[in-house]
Amino acid sequence: MINLKKSLAFGFCAGLFGLSGAVSATTTLHVATWLPPSNPQNSIVWPAWKNMVETATEGRVKVVIENYTGAPKTIFDAVEDGVYDVGFSVNAYLPGRFKLASVAEIPGEISSAEAGSVALWRTYEKFFKSAQEFQGLQLLGLFVHGPGQLHTKFPVNTLADLKGKKMRVGGGLVNELAARLEVTPISAPAPKSYELMQQGVVDGTFLPSEEQMTLRLFEVSDYLTIFPTGLYTTAFSIVMNEDTFADLSKKDREAIMNVSGEKLSRLAGATWGEADNDGIQIAKANGVNVTKLSLDDPRVKNVHKLEEGMDQTWIDSVADRKVDAKAALAYFRENMNELSK
Structure with a gap:
């Protein structure tokens, strides 16, 4: 010891x-x-x-x-x-x-x-x-x-393309989003993503862009789809x-x-x-199809619709803790707004 x-x-x-x-x-x-x-x-x-x-x-x-x-x-x-x-x-x-x-x-x-x-x-x-x-x-x-994105073996032209696909998830609120996207979730820690994709156990993974570099996902993914504010953190x-x-x-x-x-x-x-920028550059240099979505892209708008109410999901999830969850969320958002200026 x-x-x-x-x-x-x-x-x-x-x-x-x-x-x-x-x-x-x-x-x-x-x-x-x-x-x-x-x-x-x-x-x-x-x-x-x-x-x-x-x-x-x-x-x-x-x-x-x-x-x-x-x-x-x-x-x-x-x-x-x-x-x-x-x-x-x-x-x-x-x-x-x-x-x-x-x-x-x-x-x-x-x-x-x-x-x-x-x-x-x-x-x-x-x-x-x-x-x-x-x-x-x-x-x-x-x-x-950084904001979590989609690393996949298939193109995501619409959110419907995700339905039924096996996607590695790491836990937390991304699991709720995965359910709303109707993917088949495979729970595993981030470092397992390469192995799972290489072996065909999953069709993709939710991770930030930097993992194209760190976990060498450029070797096992064909598409990196980037949402302006990400899908999760x-x-x-x-x-x-x-x-x-x-x-x-x-x-x-x-x-x-x-x-x-x-x-x-x-x-x-x-x-x-x-490090996300480095991951994006590594992906492009190795032939991964990188798509940066705009705020008015239908995929982004539809994700925002799916995300509605997830703040309440978090509040409900911590109801057993002796904290003022609503006030904490408001304070978190207040700091985010101020720090992001």
């Missing part, structure tokens, strides 16, 4: 300090990440956070980023149990546990991942924190990826082991939160959102 190793190392360092007075104890945070090295979380966000943490704590806290080979949905438990100190995953991979952040998954609400991520963090701080959904974990950040949480966080000095806890929270949420959202 990593915590045991860390404790032994700490004890050893403390012993040396007691003997010589010359050795300073350091804490190493082991970060679990489950996406490919090319994903912006691994290529940009984690290295940036590592540098910020080590600088802010003046080297007293070190960060080591490690590949996680388990199922993405198990990362929350791995962090809570102390197998890893820090990690991130998709909230919807654990249905029913982290419900409130799905306010950012209501279709048609988000056109900017950066704005959506900041609005989500602010809404959490003002409305959701008291619900204690992250009890047992220290929440470091919340973010969303997915909420992610960045979490830390509660005991590990508590064991740090007050100074280092404050230093870590000063470079996390809204700052980390903004960094992750902006980074993932900017």
Whole structure:
């Protein structure tokens, strides 16, 4: 267990300090990440956070980023149990546990991942924190990826072309949209999309455009259909082991939160959102048929009709949480409008 190793190392360092007075104890945070090295979380966000943490704590806290080979949905438990100190995953991979952040998954609400991520963090701080959904974990950040689009083996000339098609979905409110589109949903984490499409298990997947690059979807999809505000977004949480966080000095806890929270949420959202353009360029360069739809396109108008009432679907889904969901949604939208200007 990593915590045991860390404790032994700490004890050893403390012993040396007691003997010589010359050795300073350091804490190493082991970060679990489950996406490919090319994903912006691994290529940009984690290295940036590592540098910020080590600088802010003046080297007293070190960060080591490690590949996680388990199922993405198990990362929350791995962090809570102390197998890893820090990690991130998709909230919807654990249905029913982290419900409130799905306010950012209501279709048609988000056109900017950066704005959506900041609005989500602010809404959490003002409305959701008291619900204690992250009890047992220290929440470091919340973010969303860029607008989710359609990566398919078939052309989507009308929404009727989706009816009955097998589409990979990741959970959350996109599942409700998939039902309204009358597709056959196949639940699986994002990294499984390539394999499922390659083997013909699914006809397509709902994912942001950047996955044409990160997951190499250009090799298995023939069409990328881009909706102006996307079809959906997915909420992610960045979490830390509660005991590990508590064991740090007050100074280092404050230093870590000063470079996390809204700052980390903004960094992750902006980074993932900017990667969408790279994904689109990779798709075009490799012969994928890329179609950017306009706001007056019938496919877009019909999707907007299908999305009607999904805000109420979210409100109803969190009725068991002690929060003012309507006020939280209004506040989220207010922040989205302001941040998107």
